[in-house]
Amino acid sequence: MCALDVRPAVATERLLLRGPTAADVAPIAELANDLGVAGMTSRLPYPYGQDDAEAFVGSVARMNPRTEAVFAVEHRQFGVVGVLGFHERAPGRSELGYWFGRPFWGRGYATEAVTGALRWAKGDWRRNVVWAGHFADNRASSQVLCKAGFLYTGDVEPRPCAGRNGQAVPTRMMVWLA
Numbered sequence: 001m002c003a004l005d006v007r008p009a010v011a012t013e014r015l016l017l018r019g020p021t022a023a024d025v026a027p028i029a030e031l032a033n034d035l036g037v038a039g040m041t042s043r044l045p046y047p048y049g050q051d052d053a054e055a056f057v058g059s060v061a062r063m064n065p066r067t068e069a070v071f072a073v074e075h076r077q078f079g080v081v082g083v084l085g086f087h088e089r090a091p092g093r094s095e096l097g098y099w100f101g102r103p104f105w106g107r108g109y110a111t112e113a114v115t116g117a118l119r120w121a122k123g124d125w126r127r128n129v130v131w132a133g134h135f136a137d138n139r140a141s142s143q144v145l146c147k148a149g150f151l152y153t154g155d156v157e158p159r160p161c162a163g164r165n166g167q168a169v170p171t172r173m174m175v176w177l178a
């Protein structure tokens with residue numbers, strides 16, 4: 001049984017957060033291949049192809065479910081609209097990251113998914129602190145994190161952005177307390 005088989009799905013009003021599967025490779029590859037998406041995340045390369053999506057889905061299956069949790073975000077009508085995950089940045093330090101496909105921006109999906117994921121992290125995953133950071137030029141993500149209850153720590157860290165050729169981008173750090 002792979003790690004994700006034991007991870008429950010998280011349902012919100014319009015969305016289902018669940019482990020990514022091979023069927024998600026095509027929509028993830030299509031939606032992530034957008035510089036407006038990759039350029040706002042640390043990890044996504046650009047261009048982003050089918051191979052990248054396959055490697056991503058495979059890597060999630062190998063993750064340690066005690067320290068990392070990655071979900072495909074599925075809309076009940078439109079299918080996969082984005083990806084959200086908690087990664088262990090340092091021992092005991094979970095950091096939240098996410099991206100949504102451009103056709104699905106501006107409908108409240110990110111706020112809804114992040115809020116649902118935090119509810120799961122607090123309840124099922126027993127986390128009482130979650131960290132996140134957004135590039136200083138990413139106002140949309142600032143809004144999402146503020147609306148979900150994150151507060152600014154005051155720290156600004158240079159973080160490399162794969163989609164910007166590895167360039168270090170000032171990243172405003174935030175924290176959420178359960």
Ligand SMILES: CC(C)(COP(=O)(O)OP(=O)(O)OC[C@H]1O[C@@H](n2cnc3c(N)ncnc32)[C@H](O)[C@@H]1OP(=O)(O)O)[C@@H](O)C(=O)NCCC(=O)NCCS
Pocket residue numbers: 036037038040041097098099100101104105106107108109110111112133134135138139140141143144147
């Ligand atoms: C950032 C991102 C996740 C937002 O997703 P979304 O589903 O459009 O977000 P929501 O619809 O939940 O919007 C949340 C708030 O941000 C606001 N917002 C959205 N785009 C905005 C923008 N470009 N500038 C300022 N505010 C913006 C919305 O108005 C909303 O606030 P409101 O409800 O008070 O009106 C999405 O744009 C994305 O995936 N971008 C690329 C990858 C990325 O930035 N990932 C996060 C890395 S930290």
